[in-house]
Amino acid sequence: MQFILSLDEGTTTARAALYDEQGRRIGMESEPITCFYPESGWVEQDPEEIWRAQLSAAQRTLERGAVKPADVAALGITTQRETTLVWEHGAGKAVAPAIVWQCRRTAGFCTELAAGPAGAIVTRKTGLVVDAYFSASKIRWILEHVPDARRKARNGELLFGNVDTWLLWRLTNGSVHATDFTNASRTMLMDLASGDWDDELLGIFDIPRAMLPRIVPSSGVAGVAAAEHLGAEIPIAGIAGDQQAALVGQACFRHGLSKNTYGTGCFALLHTGDHVPVSQNRLLGTRAASVDNRAQFASEGSIFIAGAAVQWLRDELKLIATAAESEEVAASVADTGGVYFVPAFVGLGAPHWDSSARGLLTGITRSTGRAHLVRATLESIAYQTRELVEAMEADTGERLAELRVDGGATANNFLLQFQADILGSPVVRPWDIETTALGAAYLAGLATGFWKSVGELESFWRVERVFEPSMIEERRQELFAGWKRAVSRCRD
DSSP: OOEEEEEEEOSSEEEEEEEOTTSOEEEEEEEEOOOBOSSTTOOEEOHHHHHHHHHHHHHHHHHHTTOOGGGEEEEEEEEOSSOBEEEETTTOOBSSOEEOTTOOTTHHHHHHHHHSHHHHHHHHHHSOOOOTTSSHHHHHHHHHHSTTHHHHHHTTOEEEEOHHHHHHHHHTTTSOOEEEHHHHTTTTOEETTTTEEOHHHHHHHTOOGGGSOEEEOSEEEEEEEOHHHHSSOEEEEEEEEHHHHHHHHTTOOSTTOEEEEESSSEEEEEEEETSOOOOSSSOEEEEEOOSSSSOEEEEEEEESOSHHHHHHHHHTSOSOSSTTHHHHHHHTSSSOTTOEEEOOBTBBOTTTOBTTOOOEEEOOOTTOOHHHHHHHHHHHHHHHHHHHHHHHHHHHSOOOOOEEEESGGGGOHHHHHHHHHHHTSOEEEESOOOHHHHHHHHHHHHHTTSSOOHHHHHHHOOEEEEEOOOSOHHHHHHHHHHHHHHHHHHTO
C-alpha cells in the first residue's frame, strides 16, 4: 500500500500528514514554531527552526504511522504565504530572520508607494493592494539593511524564497530553487495574468531578478527529496500556498465555489475559474492552484488576526487554559453585554487595509466579565468574515449559497453557529478540517497518478455538519452595526 505525505508549515505550527488511496488522513504530527516580536509591529521567525520543525514533524509522522519511506508515492508542500527568507546561494545560510507575513515594518514605505503612480501599476499587474503584508517590500528591506546584500543579490549570491521555496531547497539539498504560481502571486512581483516575474515591478522595488526562484505548476514534480532527510528519495509533486491548498482540499475546483479557513488569520477564497478577478471592494486577485496547465484564479479576502486573538486570550491575558476552552466559556453567557473586540494587533486587512489601526475593546461596563471578553473575541472572527463575504457578494452580484469552512478553529461549534447566524447563510464543516494539508496531498497525488482525476477527489469530500442560521434578521443587523461602529473607532 502506498501513501501521500503532506508537509503543512503554518505560521505557528509545522505539521505533516499521511493520506491513503481514499484520501483519508491516517496520521498527523506537529511541531511548534516560535514567533519573535523584536519591535512593535515586527514579527520574525528563525529559518533554521522552520526547517527543523517541518523535518521533525515529517519524520515522526512516518515513524508513528509505521510507514516505510519507500511506500510514500509523493510529497506535497503547503506553507504560510508571504513570509520572506533570503539566504546564501552557496552555504545555504539565511542572511536575516524570516520576516513573517504579519510584520508591519515596511508599512510606511508601502503607504508612500500606494499614494504615488507606482501604486496603481502594482495593483493593476498583481491584483494585490500595496501593503506590507506581501513579500516585495520585505525583500527590499532585507537588501537595504543587511550589509552588502544588494550587491550579492545582483551577482546571484543570494536567493529569495517564501517558506515553500526554502523547504523545497533544503529537501533537495540546494538543487531546486523554485516556487509555484500560487505563492509567486503573493509577492507583488508576478504579473497575475501572465504568471511570470515582471521587470517593471522588480524595478519599482529594486529587486534583482537573479535572486528569484523559478515558477513551476502547483501540481507537477518539481524535484526529489534527498533520501537522507526522510529515508528514501520521494518526488515533490505538489506545492501551493496554504489558502490555495485549502481551496483544493475543500474540493473547490470550479468557478463559484468558496471556502474560509480559520487559522492564525482568516482567509476566504472564491474560485473564479479562468477569469482574472478585479475587485471594486478591495479584495485581492490571486492564482488558484491548477491541476493542469490552465491558469486558474481566485478572489481573496485576508484577515490578519483570527485564531491568534484566541491565543492572546490564552497566553497573554490567561483568561483560558486552552483554545478549546473558549467554546464553553463563550456559551456560558447569553451575549457579550454590548462588548466588541476588534483584534487589529497589526492593523486591519481586507476590506479596510489600514496598517495604522490597532486593537480595541469597547462597550466595557462594571458587569463585564471573563466570559464576555472570550465571547467577544470569537464573535470578532465571525464579524470579520462577514465583511469579506459582503465584499465578495458586492463584487459578483451574487448571494453566497453556503460557506465551506476549515482550519483548527472550526472545531469550535459556538463560533460556527454564530458565523452562520451573523451571515444568514449555512456554514458547512467537512469531516477533515485540516484541508490545507489535504489540498497539498491532492496536488501531489494527481501529478503522480496516485489519484486519477478531480472527480475522484470530489467524491472524497464529505460533510460532517451544517450550521443553519437561527438568528432573526433584526438582531443580525443590530449586532453587525455595532461591529462596524467599533471598527470605525479603532481606525480613528
